[in-house]
Amino acid sequence: MASILLASGCGTADQDSATPAASGGLTPVKLQLQWFYQAQFAGYIAAVDQGFYKEQGLDVQLLEGGVDIVPQTVLAQGKADYAVAWVPKALASREQGAGITDVGQIFARSGTYQVAWKDSGITSPAQFKGKKIGNWGFGNEFELFAGMTKAGLDPGKDVTLVQQQFDMQALLKREIDAAQAMSYNEYAQLLEATNPKTGKLYTADDFSIIDWKQNESAMLQDAVWANTEKLGDKAYQEQTVKFLAGTIKGWAFCRDNAEKCRDMVVAKGSKLGKSHQLWQMNEVNKLIWPSTAGIGVVDDAAWKQTVDISMTTKNQTGDTVLTKAPEGQAFTNDYINQAITQAKAAGIDVNGASFQPQTVTLTEGGA
DSSP: OOOOOOOOOOOOOOOOOOOOTTTTTOOOEEEEEESSSSSGGGHHHHHHHTTHHHHEEEEEEOOOOOOTTOOOHHHHHTSOOEEEEEEHHHHHHHTTTOOOOEEOOOOOOOOOOEEEEEEOOOOSSSGGGTTTEEETTOOOOHHHHHEEEEEOOOTTSSSSEOOSSSSSSSHHTTSSSSEEEEEHHHHHHHTTSSSTSSSBBGGGEEEEEEEEOOOOOOOOOEEEEETTGGGGGGHHHHHHHHHHHHHHHHHHHHHHHHHHHHHHHHHTTTTOOOHHHHHHHHHHHHHHHHTOOBBBOOOOOHHHHHHHHHHEEEEESSSSSSOOOOOSSSBOEEEEEHHHHHHEEEEEEETTTTOOOOOOOOOOGGO
């Protein structure tokens, strides 16, 4: 699971503001995460653990996500100072009145797949016709629907849509023909499962992947969102630059120290095992690095594609993510560029041009 539902309600436990005195004179800051602790958020966890935020004068508290927590709503309600959320969902919340701005597009690429069995012969969205197609719903489905629409299919008529749980059991049991998966999470669950015919783990050769990055159906995902109104305040502007500078250092650390960040995530209480978290760390790094313009900078073309899909792609009920183009300050690169300048001056590699992903060996159940 990579993200959570678009809704008005939210659960926010333990969100009373810390006092500067309690944080040793540091400025207390709350970051609302999008889901439970996992390597998807390793850069933020590392920035706390390694003291990178404290170097910026910030005492950052990470607020764990969950099924009933909508990060952008928590942010808009003033219960967090920043939030991590997928761009389409956050833009939908903006259209509904949430005053939020994307100030750091940490994931430059989408990690969403649709996965089928290799022996099904399904290798493209055009071959979904007449098939049972799993998806999570709750706003996670629009890349899938955009891919089907581009292939000439009507998602509401040409396929049987199946509400998929946030796991891969329906595909493993062949109850559906293709399943939604994140490259860093659910796809790994397939490779951690045992093939009952062989007694060994499944391999990549057993599956076909439809990667939405390859057919212009991908949408921007994890970004750091700030409170738009508060961005008019000089102190919050300066805090935002400091927060992003610490965040950059955290993600650069996890790029260069994947195992250490894996261990931090596991120590944080993740329910997922060590091999699964190392896989996730490796795959998340692929979504960030290399970053030609610098980590967190919004790419205009990727933003436009996300907005275009959000306005034109219809789901099975005929709804789109957005009814019109985002108004106001939906994103700004001003603060991330300042943070990048600061990071460069400190000798931090903000581009990761030489990044090479690891080969991760998964174990049964991701242990």
